[in-house]
Amino acid sequence: MEPRGVSVSAVLPAGGSGERLGGTTPKQFCAVQGRPLVSYAVRAMERISWISDIIVVVSSENIATMKTIIEKYGHKRVTVVEGGVTRHRSIFNGLKVFAEKEFSSHLLQKPEVVIIHDAVRPFVEEDILSKVVMAAKEHGAAGAIRPLVSTVIASAADGCLDHSLERARYRASEMPQAFLFDVIYEAYQQCTDYDLDYGTECLHLALKYCKTNAKLVEGTTDLWKVTYKRDLYAAESIIKDNLSQEVCVITDAKETAAQVGFLLSESLKSQIKVEAVSISQSKCDSHLQNILSGQCYNFVCVNVHLDTSENNSFSIGVEELTSIKKFARETKKKNILVYGLLIQYKAWGCKRPPDVILFMSLIKRKYPEEIGPNRLRNRKLTDSNYK
Amino acid sequence: MEPRGVSVSAVLPAGGSGERLGGTTPKQFCAVQGRPLVSYAVRAMERISWISDIIVVVSSENIATMKTIIEKYGHKRVTVVEGGVTRHRSIFNGLKVFAEKEFSSHLLQKPEVVIIHDAVRPFVEEDILSKVVMAAKEHGAAGAIRPLVSTVIASAADGCLDHSLERARYRASEMPQAFLFDVIYEAYQQCTDYDLDYGTECLHLALKYCKTNAKLVEGTTDLWKVTYKRDLYAAESIIKDNLSQEVCVITDAKETAAQVGFLLSESLKSQIKVEAVSISQSKCDSHLQNILSGQCYNFVCVNVHLDTSENNSFSIGVEELTSIKKFARETKKKNILVYGLLIQYKAWGCKRPPDVILFMSLIKRKYPEEIGPNRLRNRKLTDSNYK
Numbered sequence: 079m080e081p082r083g084v085s086v087s088a089v090l091p092a093g094g095s096g097e098r099l100g101g102t103t104p105k106q107f108c109a110v111q112g113r114p115l116v117s118y119a120v121r122a123m124e125r126i127s128w129i130s131d132i133i134v135v136v137s138s139e140n141i142a143t144m145k146t147i148i149e150k151y152g153h154k155r156v157t158v159v160e161g162g163v164t165r166h167r168s169i170f171n172g173l174k175v176f177a178e179k180e181f182s183s184h185l186l187q188k189p190e191v192v193i194i195h196d197a198v199r200p201f202v203e204e205d206i207l208s209k210v211v212m213a214a215k216e217h218g219a220a221g222a223i224r225p226l227v228s229t230v231i232a233s234a235a236d237g238c239l240d241h242s243l244e245r246a247r248y249r250a251s252e253m254p255q256a257f258l259f260d261v262i263y264e265a266y267q268q269c270t271d272y273d274l275d276y277g278t279e280c281l282h283l284a285l286k287y288c289k290t291n292a293k294l295v296e297g298t299t300d301l302w303k304v305t306y307k308r309d310l311y312a313a314e315s316i317i318k319d320n321l322s323q324e325v326c327v328i329t330d331a332k333e334t335a336a337q338v339g340f341l342l343s344e345s346l347k348s349q350i351k352v353e354a355v356s357i358s359q360s361k362c363d364s365h366l367q368n369i370l371s372g373q374c375y376n377f378v379c380v381n382v383h384l385d386t387s388e389n390n391s392f393s394i395g396v397e398e399l400t401s402i403k404k405f406a407r408e409t410k411k412k413n414i415l416v417y418g419l420l421i422q423y424k425a426w427g428c429k430r431p432p433d434v435i436l437f438m439s440l441i442k443r444k445y446p447e448e449i450g451p452n453r454l455r456n457r458k459l460t461d462s463n464y465k
Numbered sequence: 466m467e468p469r470g471v472s473v474s475a476v477l478p479a480g481g482s483g484e485r486l487g488g489t490t491p492k493q494f495c496a497v498q499g500r501p502l503v504s505y506a507v508r509a510m511e512r513i514s515w516i517s518d519i520i521v522v523v524s525s526e527n528i529a530t531m532k533t534i535i536e537k538y539g540h541k542r543v544t545v546v547e548g549g550v551t552r553h554r555s556i557f558n559g560l561k562v563f564a565e566k567e568f569s570s571h572l573l574q575k576p577e578v579v580i581i582h583d584a585v586r587p588f589v590e591e592d593i594l595s596k597v598v599m600a601a602k603e604h605g606a607a608g609a610i611r612p613l614v615s616t617v618i619a620s621a622a623d624g625c626l627d628h629s630l631e632r633a634r635y636r637a638s639e640m641p642q643a644f645l646f647d648v649i650y651e652a653y654q655q656c657t658d659y660d661l662d663y664g665t666e667c668l669h670l671a672l673k674y675c676k677t678n679a680k681l682v683e684g685t686t687d688l689w690k691v692t693y694k695r696d697l698y699a700a701e702s703i704i705k706d707n708l709s710q711e712v713c714v715i716t717d718a719k720e721t722a723a724q725v726g727f728l729l730s731e732s733l734k735s736q737i738k739v740e741a742v743s744i745s746q747s748k749c750d751s752h753l754q755n756i757l758s759g760q761c762y763n764f765v766c767v768n769v770h771l772d773t774s775e776n777n778s779f780s781i782g783v784e785e786l787t788s789i790k791k792f793a794r795e796t797k798k799k800n801i802l803v804y805g806l807l808i809q810y811k812a813w814g815c816k817r818p819p820d821v822i823l824f825m826s827l828i829k830r831k832y833p834e835e836i837g838p839n840r841l842r843n844r845k846l847t848d849s850n851y852k
Contacts, residue, residue, distance in 0.1 A: 217625065223618065227692050228637040229666045230617050230630070231610065231681070238604065238678040242638065242669045243617070250615035251629065279616045282629045291625040294618070299693050305614050306686050308699035315698035 079204055080128050081211045086256075087131040087189035088123050089172035092116050092144070092197030093161030105304050106197040107143060111317050115304060116144070117151045118200030118317065123193075124154055126204050131186050134197065135161040135172040157186065166274045166283075169194060170266040177263055188259055191215055194280055195254040200313060201300035207254055209295050214256035218290035221255035221281050222297035249294065252301045255280055261288045466591055467515050468598045473643075474518040474576035475510050476559035479503050479531070479584030480548030492691050493584040494530060497701050502691060503531070504538045505587030505704065510580075511541055513591050518573050521584065522548040522559040544573065553661045553670075556581060557653040564650055575646055578602055581667055582641040587700060588687035594641055596682050601643035605677035608642035608668050609684035636681065639688045642667055648675045 092106045106116040116134065123132045132155050136144045144158050159175055161168030176188040191214050195202060206222055213220030226245050234240040257280070265283040266274075273283060281292040304313055479493045493503040503521065510519045519542050523531045531545045546562055548555030563575040578601050582589060593609055600607030613632050621627040644667070652670040653661075660670060668679040691700055 219626075221626075223620070224615075226617065227690065228611075228639055229669075230613065230635050231638045231666075231668070232635055233610070233681050234678070238680050239606075239608075239668050239672055240678075241672075242666045243635075245665055246663075248617050248619055248630075251618045252615055278632055279618075279629045281618070281626050282616075285626055285628075291621070291627075293625055294620050299695070302693075302695065303614065306689075308686070308689065308703060309695075311702035312695035312699040315702070316695060 079208050081191075081208050081215065084191050084211065084215050085187070085189045086129050086191050086193060086211055087133070087176065087186070088129050088193040088195060089133045089135065089169055090116075090119055090123070090195055090197045091135050091161065091165055091168045091172065092119075093135055093137045093140075093165070093168040094198070104140070105310070107140065107147075108304075108310055110200075110310060110314050113151065114147055115200055115310075115313065116197040117147050117153070119195065119197045119202070120148075120153050120156060121151070122200060122202045123195070124156070126207060129193065129207075130155065130189060131176075132156045133159055133172040133175060133186075135159045135168040137161050162274075164275050166266070166269075166277050166280075169280065170274070173259070173263050173266060176259065190259060191256050192259045192262060193254050193256045194262075196303055198304040199253055199301055200304070201302075201316065202254055203298070203300070206295065206297050206301065207256075210254050210256040213293035213295055214258060217293040218261045218288065219255070219257045219281060219284040219292035220295055221292050222252045222301055223249040223294045224252050224297055224299075224301065226250055251279060251281060252297055252303070254301075255292070257284060261290050264288055265290075466595050468578075468595050468602065471578050471598065471602050472574070472576045473516050473578050473580060473598055474520070474563065474573070475516050475580040475582060476520045476522065476556055477503070477506055477510070477582055477584045478522050478548065478552055478555045478559065479506075479527075480522055480524045480552070480555040481585070491527070492697070494527065494534075495697055497587075497697060498704050500538065501534055502587055502697075502700065503584040504534050504540070506582065506584045506589070507535075507540050507543060508538070509587060509589045510582070511543070513594060516580065516594075517542065517576060518563075519543045520546055520559040520562060520573075522546045522555040524548050549661075551662050553653070553656075553664050553667075556667065557661070560646070560650050560653060563646065577646060578643050579646045579649060580641050580643045581649075583690055585691040586640050586688055587691070588689075588703065589641055590685070590687070593682065593684050593688065594643075597641050597643040600680035600682055601645060604680040605648045605675065606642070606644045606668060606671040606679035607682055608679050609639045609688055610636040610681045611639050611684055611686075611688065613637055638666060638668060639684055639690070641688075642679070644671060644677075648677050651675055652677075 092104075094104055094106060106119075107114045109115075110118070120132060120134060123129050132153075134144055134156055136158060138160050141158055141160060147153070148156050148158070157175060159172050162171055173192065176186050176192070179185050191211050193207060193211065195207075210220040210222060226248055227250075229242050229245050230248060231242040232240045261284055262280065265280075265287040268287040269277075269283050273286075277283065284290040284292060300316075302309070304310060479491075481491055481493065493506075494501045496502075497505070507519060507521060510516050519540075521531060521543055523545060525547050528545055528547060534540070535543050535545070544562060546559050549558055560579065563573050563579070566572050578598050580594060580598065582594075597607040597609060613635055614637075616629050616632050617635060618629040619627045648671055649667065652667075652674040655674040656664075656670050660673075664670065671677040671679060687703075689696070691697060
């Protein structure tokens with residue numbers, strides 16, 4: 079998955095005004111499940127360890143807002159840059175922090191390949207990012223594409239149909255795109271003011287000014303751009319779905335305990351996306367902090383505390399839980415729920431996993447609609463009505 | 466609004482397999498708020514009085530399903546026709562019921578203009594339908610268009626970018642479209658098997674075979690086509706929004722009573738879309754039936770029963786309410802809520818409207834999420850966080 083032997087950074091233009099959305103808040107700052115859209119896109123990038131720097135380009139009036147978002151959601155490796163009046167000018171500004179000393183307070187390490195991705199496409203996955211990066215390394219430029227949903231037509235001057243394009247021959251150009259840094263930076267340096275003011279397509283600049291024919295990579299449906307209000311509705315539903323499927327089970331470092339965590343995550347797997355992390359009990363606080371801010375599990379994080387057969391008193395467990403409780407209060411502000419569970423290890427041995435139903439009910443408490451009985455009932459109705 | 470001096474019917478191709486949705490149920494039959502998508506599109510058409518016949522074209526295995534839907538939701542003026550293996554063949558079949566005796570059990574009256582609209586575009590409004598019909602009458606063909614969301618590109622044989630289209634010069638071709646019946650029918654009769662099997666664009670056929678350059682009409686954002694699962698999510702949210710804003714207030718036929726209904730609807734208007742209908746109390750049952758099935762109010766229908774100053778006993782009002790209660794049980798199956806309200810007319814006179822808060826709370830009971838305090842709270846958070 080990880081592109082080898084190539085340094086990568088990302089630029090996220092987030093300077094749009096959101097006119098098409100019909101609201102006054104630019105769409106990248108619209109809250110979806112209580113969190114601004116741009117934060118999801120940043121998170122999608124920072125989850126990927128091989129992306130070094132993430133440059134978010136916003137208009138001057140939104141710099142403070144963006145910095146607040148970064149602080150609130152604990153984003154790392156992010157540099158906020160002031161954008162220009164058009165998309166191309168904003169991207170160009172984002173690239174300059176890697177190349178021009180006078181532009182940035184500290185010059186960032188120039189990457190071999192730079193990813194360009196929209197702040198309003200929150201669902202980008204590592205797989206497609208990796209593919210465009212590798213293709214850019216080989217071809218100089220690469221971009222995700224999707225089949226056209228509607229036929230594209232050209233109109234004549236009188237507002238009547240001139241001709242329609244054969245749908246199969248064309249594709250919609252989506253994001254992410256990736257470029258050899260030197261290619262796209264050269265293209266921006268060479269291009270005309272007309273390009274900077276009226277153009278929209280980075281691949282076009284690479285072709286026109288650097289004779290680089292971008293490799294086109296078929297993307298998945300989740301690359302779509304939040305453009306209209308209906309897209310916000312859709313994003314909200316998808317994010318709800320995703321959130322209810324991301325759980326991190328944290329166990330203490332003992333082998334038997336890790337084993338319990340493993341069994342637990344195995345049992346939960348059929349219902350949700352779950353990862354088991356093993357950390358030492360004594361370092362619980364700081365490790366938890368790192369795991370939560372770094373990995374961005376933003377759902378329920380369950381700490382399985384074990385009362386093993388080694389004569390540990392129940393009171394130690396309770397003490398442990400108290401510190402978790404305090405920690406949970408802090409993380410709750412970041413929309414992360416942390417639960418501490420005290421489990422009598424000996425009682426069920428390491429073959430039988432802890433109570434999955436109990437775990438699911440904790441998750442359910444946060445998103446009752448998503449994984450509650452209502453949802454299952456609705457799904458059933460849908461299927462039975464029309465089959 | 467109504468196109469004058471022209472007879473109009475509509476064909477709704479609904480034969481798609483829904484492959485892009487990733488499910489097994491074709492998207493037009495997917496339930497959105499418990500009701501199949503195609504039913505919303507049919508309803509959008511049948512609400513418009515100047516559309517005579519509505520032809521729904523479905524694949525052979527879905528004919529029974531479609532007939533069940535028509536019965537269940539009380540759709541009128543609908544004829545179900547068996548589709549072909551492609552979109553064009555299905556539309557052609559739909560047109561044949563107006564022109565070929567052997568194709569239909571009873572030949573329908575050939576319209577001057579025929580609308581073609583997708584079953585998976587549930588939000589079409591009378592305004593755009595009227596515009597394309599009038600444009601078709603003048604130009605022979607017309608279709609709704611929208612700006613492109615993404616840049617369109619052409620790829621070379623090696624999977625690399627060949628060229629990108631200047632976004633401003635092209636448009637996405639959407640639905641509805643409308644044609645002089647003779648133009649589109651002639652086009653389908655003339656066109657090749659290749660067109661029927663691989664083509665997607667009706668405007669193209671009219672141009673190619675009848676030299677008719679369609680008039681292009683800018684559509685609104687709500688014309689979009691449900692294509693992916695995210696579109697179903699969006700449709701669900703939009704339908705929820707719409708539903709919570711359609712209320713029919715029914716009063717009895719007396720002038721004073723009608724006045725009350727008028728005042729009530731005036732008071733509600735600021736919060737919801739409301740219509741006042743005046744009917745005679747004695748014919749309440751059958752009239753209600755007609756109003757509900759014909760107009761397709763599918764939210765709360767409130768019957769304002771008046772206990773006027775003319776010495777009507779309270780018991781008469783109660784009797785009336787009992788019959789409404791019985792009726793409400795039936796309509797509930799069709800997802801329509803009917804409430805009977807007994808209002809002491811004399812007590813508040815005809816200047817002061819009935820209790821709007823009471824009405825709103827009845828509506829709220831059906832869709833608590835949509836107009837409840839939660840929603841308002843969320844909206845508030847969104848606004849205050851990023852301004």
